[in-house]
Amino acid sequence: MKLIKKDYDRHYHENLAYREKHNSQRNQKRLAALRELRQHGHLLEIGCGTGGFLRQVEQHFTVEGMDISKYAVQVIKPHFGERVRVGNVELTPLPHAQYDVVVVFNILEHLRQPHKALDRIADSLKPGGVMIGSVPNNQALVGSLVTRLGNFFDRTHVSTFTPPVWERIFRHAGFQQVNLFGEVTIGRNRCIYLRGPHWPHLSFNLMFTCTR
Numbered sequence: 001m002k003l004i005k006k007d008y009d010r011h012y013h014e015n016l017a018y019r020e021k022h023n024s025q026r027n028q029k030r031l032a033a034l035r036e037l038r039q040h041g042h043l044l045e046i047g048c049g050t051g052g053f054l055r056q057v058e059q060h061f062t063v064e065g066m067d068i069s070k071y072a073v074q075v076i077k078p079h080f081g082e083r084v085r086v087g088n089v090e091l092t093p094l095p096h097a098q099y100d101v102v103v104v105f106n107i108l109e110h111l112r113q114p115h116k117a118l119d120r121i122a123d124s125l126k127p128g129g130v131m132i133g134s135v136p137n138n139q140a141l142v143g144s145l146v147t148r149l150g151n152f153f154d155r156t157h158v159s160t161f162t163p164p165v166w167e168r169i170f171r172h173a174g175f176q177q178v179n180l181f182g183e184v185t186i187g188r189n190r191c192i193y194l195r196g197p198h199w200p201h202l203s204f205n206l207m208f209t210c211t212r
Contacts, residue, residue: 024190041061044103049069049072089111093120097126106133108166131212135206136204138162140201163200178209193207
């Protein structure tokens, strides 16, 4: 097991500390947050990994997945077939106005130019489409400490901004409604969502839902 992650190989996805269960409480909460905005439609998950969230949502949405990791896509190909593909959102074209939902859980912090990727994501959404995702909450004592630890152990993190910076980037990409709230994770598979005025001071992750 590698403690320091530098690439998206098998160890990145099978680390015992990060093993994901598709029916986890965390994925169920993500689905519930999404279904408050969209009940069904065509969904693309960017950074789908080994398919945990895709399996959770496929009973409600027509799903596609894309991941930079060849290993991860090989793992889930037997289940999803051609619905999943290897791709880097910073380089891979996305179809115009195709999706009702684009999912980016803990993906944007891995991108060197996330603003360009978000322009591409926004263009791929239908009018009124939704983007849901998360990034490290690099703000206040708790969030900045967790972000520093995460950046140390995962060297693929290159863009860990504060919530106000992320909100400006989302709006610049053309998202009209931006909703930010907090997430405290309990291992890989459980979490608590925090809302209200104090979430920026207590949260590990910044959660967001953005409407085109």
